[in-house]
Amino acid sequence: MNRVVITGQGTINALGMNVAETYSAFKDGRCGIGPLELRDVERLSIRIGGQVKGYDPEAMFNRQQIALYDRFTQFTLIAAKEALDQSGVEFHDELAQQSGVILGTAGGGMQTSDENYRSVYEEGKNRVHPFIVPKLMNNAACSHVSMTYNLQGPSFTVATACASSNHAMGQAFNFVRSGMAKVMITGGSEAMLCFGGIKAWEGLRVMSKDACRPFSANRNGMVQGEGAAVYVFEDYEHAKKRGANILAEVVGFSMTSDAADIVMPSKQGASRAISGAMKDGKINPDQVGYINAHGTGTAANDKTECAAVADVFGHHANHLMMSSTKSMHGHVIGGTGAIELLACTLALNESVIAPTVGYQEADPECALDIVPNEAREATVEYTLSNAFAFGGLNAVLGLRKFG
Amino acid sequence: MSNYTDRVIKIIAHQAVLEIEDVKETDTLEELGIDSLGLVESIFAIEEEFDITVPYNANDPAENDIDLTTVKAVADAVKNLVENGAK
Structure with a gap:
């Protein structure tokens, strides 16, 4: 390969x-x-x-x-x-x-x-x-x-x-x-x-x-x-x-289907996609420093996504950062995963974690470090980018810092 | 039963695929088998029927100011919206 x-x-x-x-x-x-x-x-x-x-x-x-x-x-x-x-x-x-x-x-x-x-x-x-x-x-x-x-x-x-x-x-x-x-x-x-x-x-x-x-x-x-x-x-x-400058390595990808509901997301479908991408990329869960969340700002997505991440990462869920840049550029629907991957390349290349802006009140069902309102400096080796679509079609991509 | 109630029951019965006589004022929409998508569709039908705008955000039903739990609650909400001129 x-x-x-x-x-x-x-x-x-x-x-x-x-x-x-x-x-x-x-x-x-x-x-x-x-x-x-x-x-x-x-x-x-x-x-x-x-x-x-x-x-x-x-x-x-x-x-x-x-x-x-x-x-x-x-x-x-x-x-x-x-x-x-x-x-x-x-x-x-x-x-x-x-x-x-x-x-x-x-x-x-x-x-x-x-x-x-x-x-x-x-x-x-x-x-x-x-x-x-x-x-x-x-x-x-x-x-x-x-x-x-x-x-x-x-x-x-x-x-x-x-x-x-x-x-x-x-x-x-x-x-x-x-x-x-x-x-x-x-x-x-x-x-x-x-x-x-x-x-x-x-x-x-x-x-x-x-x-x-x-x-x-x-x-x-x-x-x-x-x-x-x-x-x-x-x-x-x-x-x-050809001596090209390398921004990041693409290491893992997984896609799953909820096979359940045309609009409501499923924790199992999301979990399987996240763990599948890590398995594909031979990434240990504790190596993941940052996840770009699907994070749409709807109750259905946000609660399900946080529960899925908590399930997959266990104790490490409290040590990783997960932000939703949709809070800044909006939900770009079919283009959103591509724009959001920029937050991963930023994290890997410049050690800056893009924030979730507009954050005002803690939600006990979303009790992860969502990098509220202000960007943060942090070095990360691996990132994941989540996308969970209507129709229950999930796709997660894993990147690794190069060099 | 008011005219509002009759018309609301007709819409809800249609959505729940039930006979009109099987829908009672005290039934909750959930008991009638109307899920979140079904509720959004029912609200659309109600808005079209009464030419009103129902202030309902499907994102977090518990957060809405409007009570749509039972058939009676829906009929009362519709009556209020029509008579108070909410468009």
Whole structure:
């Protein structure tokens, strides 16, 4: 089995236009959640989100590109460029054929769907732009990354709701580990902050109107965000040979299915995914210093997740740190696992643990060290990143400090 | 029984897949087999029927200011929301 390392990472989300700005927000405990700016917001009862603001698509892409790139594709390409620039890897000849793209998204080109449903249903138009289908399809972002960087190997998109990115990165990890690919571009993206996207979530009645406060006794639900994060997962020998800078090693991955309920999480499913990732990565529980929690800020998730961690880690649960950065960038649904993995690379590379902001009241059912409100300096060797999706699909990824 | 109660019972019976006569005012929604998703669906149906907005957050049912435990409690809450003009 080949060792797999991360040689590049990129992002755009409510906290920043790149990794440096996002790291800086994590360190400062800065919250990117604020009033939503979108059409018909006055008809929504939920009016906050982790929206990417101050972003001008026309400064990044030309008109022909914008005609083909939904906002989720734009976010992906911005994050991919940062990751590939950092990695320095270029794809020609054999390497191009041995490298691919696996990305996660839940909604795909939702802004395109929203705008065009409006156009045909509300405005009664009978003609739409010719590129709606290639723009809204869930694999559009994956395909545009492959075309931009000449990636000719295994490429596809994974949709497992809130675990999409973790499932995608887990596949990419296994492709490189098994030798099926040399380099995989992976991560995820979501751009669901449009009228229809929020309205659908409103219906479920699990959204907060004021803040995302994971693990805090007075939490009142989740807050949606948007954005993307993309990584370069590379065969270690290949990375070493070309003298690449290595950010972290990907060591373990596990996925499980609750097989129980379409929305309520299960402690057993989560526990099996966490312990499975450690077993896969030959990680002893007491080596794990930091877990990036799924931590949505709903009672159902937070209590279940804390109970699962307490079960798996036993006494060590009191000695590890677990934070939810959703409190800052919001729940980026299909892109959230990718953005949250940045908190793991930050912990491993800079020994800073991103906090859970908005924390106000202790909850006895969430009695772990959730790094409340302020970032903390701590050296960690291993991190885990949890994602537990609606539909009971769980995926956990383990990283190790490199070197 | 008020008009509110009749209309609420009709909605709850439909949600619980029961005959209308099998739903009593004193029944709790839980006894009728309505789980958390079923409750959210019932509230949606009630909001549509009465053109009201029920202030209910499914995140932590115990934290809500509104009592929706029994059929009577739901009917009372609906009456209050309709007559006090909560929209």
